[in-house]
Amino acid sequence: GGGxxxxxxxxxxxxxxxxxxxxxxxxxxxxxxxxxKGAAARAPVHSGDLQRSFxxxxxxxxxxKRRAVGSLGGLVQSEALAAAAWWLKGAPLTAxxxxxxxxxxxxxxxxxxxxxxxxxxxxxxxxxxxxKAEDQARAVKLGAVALLAREPGPSPGLPVAVAxxxxxxxxxxxxFECQADYRPFWKGTWRLRLFRxxxxxxxxxxxxxxxxxxxxxxxxxxxxIDDPPGVGVSRYYLKAVEEPERGEGKGEHGPPANIPSTAxxxxxxxxxxxxxxxxxxxxxxxxxxxxGRECLAGPLFDPLVIEDTSDSWGTGRGSYRKVVGRFKAxxxxxxxxxxxxxxxxxxxxxxxxxxxxxxxxxxxDWPVLEYRLRxxxxxxRRRLKLRVPTRxxxxxAVCEVPxxxxxxxxxxxxxxHGRWLALQGRLAGERVMLGVVNNGQHGFxxxxxxxxxxxxxxxxYCHERGFDLDATVPSGIGTRTSGTCPQGPLGWKLADLGVHxxxxxxxxxxxxxVLEMLPGLADSLAAPPAAYPHLPIGGQAGSDxxxxxxxxxxxxxxxxxxxxxxxxxWDGTALILRLQEAIGKRTKASLRIExxxxxxxRDRGHAPPGHVxxxxxxxxxxxxxxxxxxxxxxxxxxxxxxxxx
Numbered sequence: 001g002g003g004x005x006x007x008x009x010x011x012x013x014x015x016x017x018x019x020x021x022x023x024x025x026x027x028x029x030x031x032x033x034x035x036x037k038g039a040a041a042r043a044p045v046h047s048g049d050l051q052r053s054f055x056x057x058x059x060x061x062x063x064x065k066r067r068a069v070g071s072l073g074g075l076v077q078s079e080a081l082a083a084a085a086w087w088l089k090g091a092p093l094t095a096x097x098x099x100x101x102x103x104x105x106x107x108x109x110x111x112x113x114x115x116x117x118x119x120x121x122x123x124x125x126x127x128x129x130x131x132k133a134e135d136q137a138r139a140v141k142l143g144a145v146a147l148l149a150r151e152p153g154p155s156p157g158l159p160v161a162v163a164x165x166x167x168x169x170x171x172x173x174x175x176f177e178c179q180a181d182y183r184p185f186w187k188g189t190w191r192l193r194l195f196r197x198x199x200x201x202x203x204x205x206x207x208x209x210x211x212x213x214x215x216x217x218x219x220x221x222x223x224x225i226d227d228p229p230g231v232g233v234s235r236y237y238l239k240a241v242e243e244p245e246r247g248e249g250k251g252e253h254g255p256p257a258n259i260p261s262t263a264x265x266x267x268x269x270x271x272x273x274x275x276x277x278x279x280x281x282x283x284x285x286x287x288x289x290x291x292g293r294e295c296l297a298g299p300l301f302d303p304l305v306i307e308d309t310s311d312s313w314g315t316g317r318g319s320y321r322k323v324v325g326r327f328k329a330x331x332x333x334x335x336x337x338x339x340x341x342x343x344x345x346x347x348x349x350x351x352x353x354x355x356x357x358x359x360x361x362x363x364x365d366w367p368v369l370e371y372r373l374r375x376x377x378x379x380x381r382r383r384l385k386l387r388v389p390t391r392x393x394x395x396x397a398v399c400e401v402p403x404x405x406x407x408x409x410x411x412x413x414x415x416x417h418g419r420w421l422a423l424q425g426r427l428a429g430e431r432v433m434l435g436v437v438n439n440g441q442h443g444f445x446x447x448x449x450x451x452x453x454x455x456x457x458x459x460x461y462c463h464e465r466g467f468d469l470d471a472t473v474p475s476g477i478g479t480r481t482s483g484t485c486p487q488g489p490l491g492w493k494l495a496d497l498g499v500h501x502x503x504x505x506x507x508x509x510x511x512x513x514v515l516e517m518l519p520g521l522a523d524s525l526a527a528p529p530a531a532y533p534h535l536p537i538g539g540q541a542g543s544d545x546x547x548x549x550x551x552x553x554x555x556x557x558x559x560x561x562x563x564x565x566x567x568x569x570w571d572g573t574a575l576i577l578r579l580q581e582a583i584g585k586r587t588k589a590s591l592r593i594e595x596x597x598x599x600x601x602r603d604r605g606h607a608p609p610g611h612v613x614x615x616x617x618x619x620x621x622x623x624x625x626x627x628x629x630x631x632x633x634x635x636x637x638x639x640x641x642x643x644x645x
Contacts, residue, residue: 048406060312061495079140082143088148123461146536148551159235159546161233163529172225173363189243195544203224272362282332285300296388305384306324307382321452341363345359370505371504381460395449433508441504553594562582580616580619585618593611
């Protein structure tokens, strides 16, 4: 890998000198393409990508892959919010700080880091670099949100600012933790109510916070669902309200009253996804599309332990299908939260020396099931797959790849995908699609209607198959077996052992609607709305109306158009936006951009948001330059001051 070294060039020159049959020319891509134009007219055409190599790299060192997705999402979010603060509030440019963060992030795109084929010290360095990039991006984001949320006047006692930079997904869950007041509640029972800045109440739900402390319910986790601006900040405030005394137990303190320790695991059917959870193991065993059509042929995300003795790259291995262990329930499932916003069911699963805590979040007002898995993985030279058995007849798989989406065959072989994947099939003659969004799990196989997502693989670090692990066990190290999951030779450093946090989203329905949702869901999973409790928002004293609920830079429609980047132009006078059609559909799009305050003041406050109407070919990327006075034009991908050809 990498460019030619001086030694490489010397060897090339020596080879040229000794090979008289061919004339060698040091050239460039442009000269090469010009030279083969004539032959190209007669050359065979290959349709599709050229991917099918080194299947282990799709999954190896999953911590790096998940951090790569989250770091990239956070950088794009911070950059967009910083651009909004610059455009709407006159904030200073943040190019230097974000530039350092981008360089730290992009360094890890080197092919032996991101592929997971490096040594363990390089993995540690890479995770540290992601931490550096994320810390710098968070600092920029906090400064931008503080400016965008702040309005003149006093702030409410418990303000909350929520930042959003994903115009492809408008309705989205938000969660955060906060102190319920400036001092503990020494007596009585208290609950929190959430209001938009303009005084309209939003249903919210209180849940157990991270800290397991008994301080009178002082610390709370709050969740709600709302419609934030495409790029901008939503402004809220909380009120602590004392509930009437309830007789026995009054004055006791602990978790909010709406958190049951156990609850019925009956089927849910409402505006959310209709599903049913098995009372014995906590897995979803029924997921229904429109008119009650059952999609599943077995438990959703049933964890499988798969034999995987391949090297770090997966050299020469095309599939991973041999099941050598299955996770079973180790305790009855429990409903750990239930309220107007969501219900959370927790399953506890085990196999060998590994454990999975699987939380399923159901939202009655959102057509998505959210999965949060905490995995303690201790299986050596094995692979963890999550099984999705469907009832689809001859399903087709389409998945995200860089710059677009492609179809993958249902051949049981290991294939690579980006942040989302969709299966389309027929149920009772009707086309149905099931979509899965991930936070950095990129390998899968599909066969006979069953999808298996690769999540973890405990191969040896930086191991190439020419080095025989089984024949070269370190001195004094033996082998072992444990339960139903055979263990390989010990002593070599094995990747992915330990604790992992994995998140997945699932939706099902009419194919067009599901496919349109998936890019926005993937962006949201990579960079969820960022909530900042106790950040001053300003407003009118002595009133429940603290000004506008939203401060937004832009909105974008329809949802299959993604915002890839939003930043000030190089000359610091215009806004640069990069957009892409994400699902392969010819689309007419509408972009609305808020005018800067100075321009609105010049027009005496009557200037409507600027409107940009565009047409996109499938997967087309467009870069737009928007001037402060509202004029706009398409520009080249890099040369921001020139028109496209």
